[in-house]
Amino acid sequence: MYRILLSMTLALFIYSCATSNATTMEFRTATTAVRSERDFKKGEEYALKALDMETHANDAKVAYFLAIEIYKPRKKWEEMNTMLDLALSRNEKFKSNTGLDQPLDRPLVLEDRTVIRTIAEAIPVYKEQVWMNVFNQAVDLIEQQNFDKAIKKITLAKKVSERIENYNTSTLLFLEKGDDNKAKEELEKALSLDPENESALKTAGDIAFKESNLKLADEYYQKVLKKTSNDNLKNEIIETLVYVNVELKKYEEAIEYSKELLENNMDNPDIYYNVGVIHQRLATEFYDSGNDDYKTCIDSDKIDSDILNKSYKSFNSALRMTELALDYFMDASMLEVTDNSSTKSAIDDMKRLRKNIKNIYIPSLEQMSSDNNINLN
Numbered sequence: 001m002y003r004i005l006l007s008m009t010l011a012l013f014i015y016s017c018a019t020s021n022a023t024t025m026e027f028r029t030a031t032t033a034v035r036s037e038r039d040f041k042k043g044e045e046y047a048l049k050a051l052d053m054e055t056h057a058n059d060a061k062v063a064y065f066l067a068i069e070i071y072k073p074r075k076k077w078e079e080m081n082t083m084l085d086l087a088l089s090r091n092e093k094f095k096s097n098t099g100l101d102q103p104l105d106r107p108l109v110l111e112d113r114t115v116i117r118t119i120a121e122a123i124p125v126y127k128e129q130v131w132m133n134v135f136n137q138a139v140d141l142i143e144q145q146n147f148d149k150a151i152k153k154i155t156l157a158k159k160v161s162e163r164i165e166n167y168n169t170s171t172l173l174f175l176e177k178g179d180d181n182k183a184k185e186e187l188e189k190a191l192s193l194d195p196e197n198e199s200a201l202k203t204a205g206d207i208a209f210k211e212s213n214l215k216l217a218d219e220y221y222q223k224v225l226k227k228t229s230n231d232n233l234k235n236e237i238i239e240t241l242v243y244v245n246v247e248l249k250k251y252e253e254a255i256e257y258s259k260e261l262l263e264n265n266m267d268n269p270d271i272y273y274n275v276g277v278i279h280q281r282l283a284t285e286f287y288d289s290g291n292d293d294y295k296t297c298i299d300s301d302k303i304d305s306d307i308l309n310k311s312y313k314s315f316n317s318a319l320r321m322t323e324l325a326l327d328y329f330m331d332a333s334m335l336e337v338t339d340n341s342s343t344k345s346a347i348d349d350m351k352r353l354r355k356n357i358k359n360i361y362i363p364s365l366e367q368m369s370s371d372n373n374i375n376l377n
Contacts, residue, residue, distance in 0.1 A: 026050040027062055034069050044070050051086075058094050060102045060119045063087035068126065077137075081130045081160050084123050091119050131161040138169060147173055164193045164200065171203055183207070198228050202237070214244050235264055239271075242278050251282055269335035273343055276328030280346065283321035283353065290314030294361060297368060305374045312365045312376050319357045326350040 027050035034043035047070060051062045067083035094102045101118035108116040108125070116122050138153035154170045157163075167190035174183035184207065190200040205220030221237045221244070228234060238257050245254035258275045265271040293311035297303045329346045336343060369376045 060087040060091040168199045269332040272332035279325035286318035
């Protein structure tokens with residue numbers, strides 16, 4: 001989970017309050033309390049009174065003042081967002097009466113020297129600031145494993161700004177909470193905002209993989225691989241694609257992905273171990289297939305040539321995969337800093353399987369072929 005870095009794009013050389021000809025004692029009291037006395041509580045009390053007065057019904061400056069000069073310094077982001085929305089709404093009323101957006105008392109100057117002269121122009125700048133703060137709070141809560149509060153913050157972030165980061169984050173949150181249906185709803189919204197977003201596509205692939213919809217998972221992962229320049233993400237997806245292709249019995253593709261994975265992680269014992277596991281899986285697949293046909297041959301009065309050859313081919317493939325798995329496990333063992341019982345057990349298993357194939361099954365099949373005048377291909 002990545003925190004949005006808050007870079008204040010606003011250089012406030014001067015006050016940013018809005019102005020209009022209409023004013024009230026309540027609003028003057030509010031501005032004096034905040035600007036001269038630094039009494040935010042009193043300023044808020046009188047500004048809220050002014051907000052409800054008929055004099056300010058079509059005036060955006062009171063809501064804008066509450067947002068920027070009362071709630072922003074106190075980091076009350078939800079209240080700030082509410083007032084920015086209200087200011088925007090009242091600016092529209094002001095504009096319908098005057099034909100103009102309500103001006104700021106004095107303009108704002110952004111970092112890129114852009115000059116902001118109206119409330120309508122200023123609000124998106126401040127909305128961005130609200131969103132970044134709320135989103136970062138959600139990230140902090142996620143890191144603290146406080147998922148319920150994080151969801152509330154992300155819900156607020158959605159109200160502030162309709163951004164894909166909100167929906168990517170809420171998707172992961174609901175997955176973490178075990179609410180897969182809600183996660184899918186959030187993911188659908190994310191993809192509707194940006195169908196090519198790497199994070200959303202990766203999550204879609206993960207969900208499909210989790211549900212054993214391997215063809216769909218493969219489609220999503222392939223899209224991410226074509227787009228991403230993130231090496232860590234590439235490695236993660238390639239590692240998953242190896243397993244996807246093994247399950248789909250696309251063994252050649254699985255092996256090619258394994259080679260690519262190793263090329264990018266030559267000093268990582270975990271990668272060697274995982275690639276070893278992949279070849280172990282392939283060895284088991286071939287072994288089981290060969291063993292089924294072997295039993296058929298043993299139980300038959302007349303051995304079928306095709307079945308015998310099929311069994312012989314499967315056991316040879318199993319032997320090849322076993323030896324490769326053994327090599328990868330031994331490479332992992334050499335790279336590991338401390339002894340790893342899982343790696344040692346895997347090495348022992350492969351040695352045992354290799355011995356059984358070489359010393360029992362292949363010689364037995366060769367003897368059957370000789371006894372029954374069957375040529376082995």
